[in-house]
Amino acid sequence: MSFKSVFIKAELTQNIELGKDYYVSWFNAPEIIKTISPGQFVMMESGQYLLRPFSVYEIKNNNIGFLYRVIGGGTSFLSKLKIGDKVSIHGPLGKGFSLPENKQKPILIIAGGIGIATFPLVARIAHEKGYKVKTLFGARSVNDLVCAEELKKYGELESITDDGSSGKKGFVTELLTNELKKNKDQEIFVCGPTPMLKSVIKVCNEFGVIAQVSFEEFMACGYGVCMSCVIMANGKYVRTCKEGPVMKSDVVAV
């Protein structure tokens, strides 16, 4: 895929608190939106030495939104920005999800925790193009099921929590197993913390299905020049920021 990424200063237009520690920040960035495809990410200035990677959560008019959980200095910096503040944004970066050629093939989204942030845009576009979309969402507790309502606009959503505070108690792999028992012929999109990705890939391997998995490795540059973000794929270390973040589950070692 060929696209042009840019390095720009963008102005914050809105900062919304979604619940404890969860925020959506919107920036005016028409240059980035022009070429974006769902599942891509940006590197964002966050008051730290390195920029921080964030998935593109949604686009609206000329604005690009990021959904994140505050976990450290960078995310805390972003959550405190004021309307009109400008930060550097570098993107769009990486390779996103590919919709299947067969429009009849349903799309099954598997999200773990803040991995959900990459899916509203993906689900909306798939839905608008006429695909059937279903989301399986695993989170720690009811407080972490952010943007579930939004995803329900584009199709069915089933959730499961580690502590049972909403839906079933357990892990998202249980929901996936049930789903694959019913129908293996679905295009599977996955994003979440690395241990969850590994469990999901194992389940997919058991059923002999290949998923599109979005990896969230530590990224120092985000555009392919430092070699910090690698995972083993086909026996070689490959860059998740360039050859990914979305990669086919059958090439990665788990």
Place this chain on the structure above:
Amino acid sequence: MSLLATNVGNVKLKNPVLLASGTCGVAAREFSSYFNLSELGGIVTKSLGIRPWVGNPTPRVVEIPNCGILNSIGLQNPGIEYFAKNELPFLTEQNATVVLNVVGETLDEYIQAVDYIKNRISEFSAIELNLSCPNVDGGLDFSQDPKKAFTVVSEIKKITKIPLWAKLSPNITDITVIGKACIDAGVDGLSLINTILGLAINRWTKKPVLPRGVGGYSGPAIKPIALRMVWQTYKQFPKIPIIGIGGIHTTDDAIEFLLCGASCIQVGTANFANPKASIEIINGLKDYLEKNKLSSISEIVGQAHQNKTPVSARH
């Protein structure tokens, strides 16, 4: 001729700003989204060996807040043959000035790698020997033992006419000892400095963050150390061209290196947070020359040495 044109010994550069090895991918292809590679003084390739290197397990980088990063990439590279076939044609087409950075585990591997391209004088402006990687076993040997440094430089000088730079490690008591060994062996320039050995600890796991324990420190925090080493080397060997590297993020940083005696500079870790850092520095240097009514950037090289420095500053 542009005011920024620079001679690094016998190497002619459009301007004194290059991209540092290992901080611009294998061969800077990724930067062509942001600017034309021919605008740079040059690009230095990733360290390339005679065979591909796998690299270290992850995590490979840890951020040191406000100071920079520690890295342990482990010289992952596709090998010189892959580079020559798949990356070099792109660089030539882009009209980029190319410095080939070479690495080996043994003297023989250095020789084989250079041998592979030894006659391609029109394609490489210089070869930079990485004598100083802290992230592989034995990687520092060539940069800590003056005899070994002398041997590798003199052997490579025998097989190629391409100008030769030696990239030295700061992980040594007196960098001028290794510098002298390289000069005695006929080196054409000294690249100072590679990363500084460091370590980061995870307080929760009670283990080092990086799998090998140590990593190479780079970024803003190492600038004073790099400046000091450029200063010392220039003072002792004012005739040998110095390529200044270490924590350069802005035009001001670059000017400080030139004043200390560097003929040109390389932008390293700064590329990560800003792919246009090098271009911003080039534009800044142009403004600097105009404002100060200088006719050539080389006028300021080593100028800090002309002013009397305090002999024994008290702390």
